[in-house]
Amino acid sequence: MDQQTLKSRFLEAYDRYADPLYRFCFMKTSDADLAKDLTQETFMRLWQEMRKGKEVRNEKALLYAIARNLVIDWYRKKKEQSLDVLTEAGIDFVGEGKERTLVFAEAEEIFAVVQKLDEPSREVLLLRFVEGYSPHEIAVLCGTSANAISVRINRAIKKVQNIIRPYE
Numbered sequence: 011m012d013q014q015t016l017k018s019r020f021l022e023a024y025d026r027y028a029d030p031l032y033r034f035c036f037m038k039t040s041d042a043d044l045a046k047d048l049t050q051e052t053f054m055r056l057w058q059e060m061r062k063g064k065e066v067r068n069e070k071a072l073l074y075a076i077a078r079n080l081v082i083d084w085y086r087k088k089k090e091q092s093l094d095v096l097t098e099a100g101i102d103f104v105g106e107g108k109e110r111t112l113v114f115a116e117a118e119e120i121f122a123v124v125q126k127l128d129e130p131s132r133e134v135l136l137l138r139f140v141e142g143y144s145p146h147e148i149a150v151l152c153g154t155s156a157n158a159i160s161v162r163i164n165r166a167i168k169k170v171q172n173i174i175r176p177y178e
Contacts, residue, residue, distance in 0.1 A: 016060055016061070019060070019069075020053075020056065020057055020060055023053075023056065023069040023073070024053055026069075026070075027069065027070060027073050028049060028053070030141060031049050031052055031053075031073055031074070031077050032045055032046065032049045033045075033140075033141070034074065034077055034136075034141065035048040035049050035052075035077055035080075035081060037136055037140070038081045039081060039084065044084070048077060048080045048081060048084065049077070051080055052073055052076045052077045052080060053073075055076050056069065056072060056073055056076065059072070068150065070147075070150075070151075071150045071151055074151040075151065075153070078151075123170050123173045123174060124170065126173060127166060127169055127170070130162060131162065131165065131166035131169055132166075133152075134148060134152075134159060134162045134163050134166055135163070135166050135167075135170075137151065138163055144156075145159045145160045145163065146159075148163075
Protein backbone atom coordinates (compact mmCIF):
# COMPACT_ATOMS: atom_id res chain seq x y z
CA MET A 11 0.00 0.00 0.00
CA ASP A 12 1.49 3.35 -0.98
CA GLN A 13 1.98 6.17 1.53
CA GLN A 14 -0.91 8.29 0.25
CA THR A 15 -3.40 5.42 0.41
CA LEU A 16 -2.14 4.52 3.87
CA LYS A 17 -2.55 8.10 5.08
CA SER A 18 -6.01 8.38 3.53
CA ARG A 19 -7.19 5.13 5.13
CA PHE A 20 -5.82 6.20 8.53
CA LEU A 21 -7.50 9.63 8.37
CA GLU A 22 -10.78 7.99 7.37
CA ALA A 23 -10.56 5.68 10.41
CA TYR A 24 -9.73 8.66 12.62
CA ASP A 25 -12.69 10.68 11.37
CA ARG A 26 -15.04 7.75 11.84
CA TYR A 27 -13.88 6.42 15.23
CA ALA A 28 -12.13 9.19 17.20
CA ASP A 29 -15.24 10.47 18.99
CA PRO A 30 -16.70 7.04 19.90
CA LEU A 31 -13.28 5.88 21.12
CA TYR A 32 -12.89 9.00 23.22
CA ARG A 33 -16.31 8.38 24.83
CA PHE A 34 -15.37 4.75 25.43
CA CYS A 35 -12.11 5.74 27.14
CA PHE A 36 -13.78 8.52 29.10
CA MET A 37 -16.48 6.22 30.42
CA LYS A 38 -13.86 3.73 31.49
CA THR A 39 -11.55 6.23 33.22
CA SER A 40 -13.75 9.16 34.32
CA ASP A 41 -10.93 11.48 33.26
CA ALA A 42 -11.27 13.68 30.16
CA ASP A 43 -7.54 14.35 29.76
CA LEU A 44 -6.65 10.70 30.21
CA ALA A 45 -9.36 9.71 27.72
CA LYS A 46 -7.80 12.07 25.15
CA ASP A 47 -4.36 10.58 25.81
CA LEU A 48 -5.64 7.02 25.51
CA THR A 49 -7.51 7.86 22.31
CA GLN A 50 -4.38 9.45 20.86
CA GLU A 51 -2.26 6.45 21.86
CA THR A 52 -4.83 4.12 20.31
CA PHE A 53 -4.52 5.88 16.96
CA MET A 54 -0.73 6.00 17.25
CA ARG A 55 -0.69 2.23 17.61
CA LEU A 56 -3.05 1.82 14.67
CA TRP A 57 -0.72 4.00 12.59
CA GLN A 58 2.28 1.89 13.64
CA GLU A 59 0.50 -1.29 12.63
CA MET A 60 -0.48 0.18 9.27
CA ARG A 61 3.06 1.49 8.60
CA LYS A 62 4.52 -1.95 9.29
CA GLY A 63 2.52 -3.13 6.33
CA LYS A 64 0.22 -5.33 8.36
CA GLU A 65 -3.18 -5.77 6.81
CA VAL A 66 -5.88 -4.26 8.98
CA ARG A 67 -9.17 -5.74 7.89
CA ASN A 68 -11.38 -4.23 10.57
CA GLU A 69 -10.09 -0.93 11.93
CA LYS A 70 -13.00 -0.61 14.34
CA ALA A 71 -12.33 -3.94 16.04
CA LEU A 72 -8.60 -3.28 16.22
CA LEU A 73 -9.08 0.23 17.61
CA TYR A 74 -11.44 -0.91 20.35
CA ALA A 75 -9.15 -3.81 21.25
CA ILE A 76 -6.20 -1.42 21.52
CA ALA A 77 -8.21 1.12 23.56
CA ARG A 78 -9.53 -1.59 25.86
CA ASN A 79 -6.02 -2.93 26.46
CA LEU A 80 -4.68 0.58 27.12
CA VAL A 81 -7.41 1.17 29.71
CA ILE A 82 -6.59 -2.17 31.37
CA ASP A 83 -2.90 -1.27 31.39
CA TRP A 84 -3.71 2.10 32.95
CA TYR A 85 -5.73 0.44 35.71
CA ARG A 86 -2.92 -1.99 36.38
CA LYS A 87 -0.45 0.86 36.70
CA LYS A 88 -2.73 2.89 38.93
CA LYS A 89 -3.78 -0.16 40.97
CA GLU A 90 -7.04 1.49 41.79
CA GLN A 91 -10.49 0.85 40.48
CA SER A 92 -12.60 3.63 39.08
CA LEU A 93 -16.28 3.29 38.36
CA ASP A 94 -17.54 3.98 34.87
CA VAL A 95 -18.91 7.47 34.40
CA LEU A 96 -21.99 7.18 32.27
CA THR A 97 -23.12 10.77 32.29
CA GLU A 98 -21.81 11.12 28.74
CA ALA A 99 -24.40 8.54 27.68
CA GLY A 100 -26.27 11.11 25.64
CA ILE A 101 -29.34 11.20 27.85
CA ASP A 102 -31.66 13.91 26.66
CA PHE A 103 -32.86 16.00 29.57
CA VAL A 104 -36.10 17.42 28.24
CA GLY A 105 -38.57 19.44 30.19
CA GLU A 106 -38.05 21.97 32.90
CA GLY A 107 -38.18 22.22 36.65
CA LYS A 108 -39.50 19.15 38.45
CA GLU A 109 -39.72 17.08 35.27
CA ARG A 110 -36.08 17.71 34.41
CA THR A 111 -35.03 17.00 38.00
CA LEU A 112 -36.95 13.72 37.97
CA VAL A 113 -35.33 12.59 34.71
CA PHE A 114 -31.90 13.52 36.08
CA ALA A 115 -32.57 11.68 39.36
CA GLU A 116 -33.70 8.56 37.48
CA ALA A 117 -30.60 8.70 35.29
CA GLU A 118 -28.38 9.01 38.36
CA GLU A 119 -30.08 5.97 39.90
CA ILE A 120 -29.53 3.94 36.75
CA PHE A 121 -25.87 5.00 36.63
CA ALA A 122 -25.43 3.98 40.26
CA VAL A 123 -26.93 0.56 39.57
CA VAL A 124 -24.79 -0.02 36.49
CA GLN A 125 -21.70 0.94 38.48
CA LYS A 126 -22.43 -1.92 40.89
CA LEU A 127 -22.05 -4.46 38.10
CA ASP A 128 -18.89 -6.41 37.38
CA GLU A 129 -16.65 -5.09 34.58
CA PRO A 130 -17.77 -7.54 31.83
CA SER A 131 -21.43 -6.70 32.48
CA ARG A 132 -20.78 -2.95 32.51
CA GLU A 133 -18.77 -3.23 29.33
CA VAL A 134 -21.44 -5.05 27.30
CA LEU A 135 -24.17 -2.70 28.53
CA LEU A 136 -22.02 0.32 27.68
CA LEU A 137 -21.25 -0.96 24.19
CA ARG A 138 -24.82 -2.09 23.52
CA PHE A 139 -26.92 0.73 24.95
CA VAL A 140 -24.58 3.74 25.07
CA GLU A 141 -22.48 3.18 21.97
CA GLY A 142 -25.30 1.40 20.10
CA TYR A 143 -23.35 -1.61 18.86
CA SER A 144 -25.08 -4.83 17.88
CA PRO A 145 -24.24 -8.07 19.70
CA HIS A 146 -22.30 -9.16 16.62
CA GLU A 147 -20.20 -5.97 16.63
CA ILE A 148 -19.55 -6.34 20.36
CA ALA A 149 -18.51 -9.95 19.78
CA VAL A 150 -15.93 -8.83 17.22
CA LEU A 151 -14.61 -6.19 19.63
CA CYS A 152 -14.40 -8.65 22.54
CA GLY A 153 -13.16 -11.62 20.53
CA THR A 154 -16.05 -13.93 21.34
CA SER A 155 -19.26 -15.17 19.72
CA ALA A 156 -22.37 -13.06 19.20
CA ASN A 157 -24.34 -15.69 21.12
CA ALA A 158 -22.04 -15.36 24.14
CA ILE A 159 -22.43 -11.57 24.02
CA SER A 160 -26.23 -11.83 23.81
CA VAL A 161 -26.21 -14.09 26.87
CA ARG A 162 -23.89 -11.66 28.69
CA ILE A 163 -26.18 -8.72 27.82
CA ASN A 164 -29.28 -10.58 29.03
CA ARG A 165 -27.56 -11.59 32.27
CA ALA A 166 -26.40 -8.01 32.84
CA ILE A 167 -29.94 -6.73 32.32
CA LYS A 168 -31.24 -9.30 34.82
CA LYS A 169 -28.59 -8.18 37.32
CA VAL A 170 -29.77 -4.59 36.93
CA GLN A 171 -33.39 -5.68 37.38
CA ASN A 172 -32.50 -7.65 40.51
CA ILE A 173 -30.73 -4.63 41.99
CA ILE A 174 -33.64 -2.31 41.17
CA ARG A 175 -36.48 -4.66 42.18
CA PRO A 176 -36.04 -4.38 45.99
CA TYR A 177 -36.41 -0.58 45.73
CA GLU A 178 -39.68 -0.61 43.81
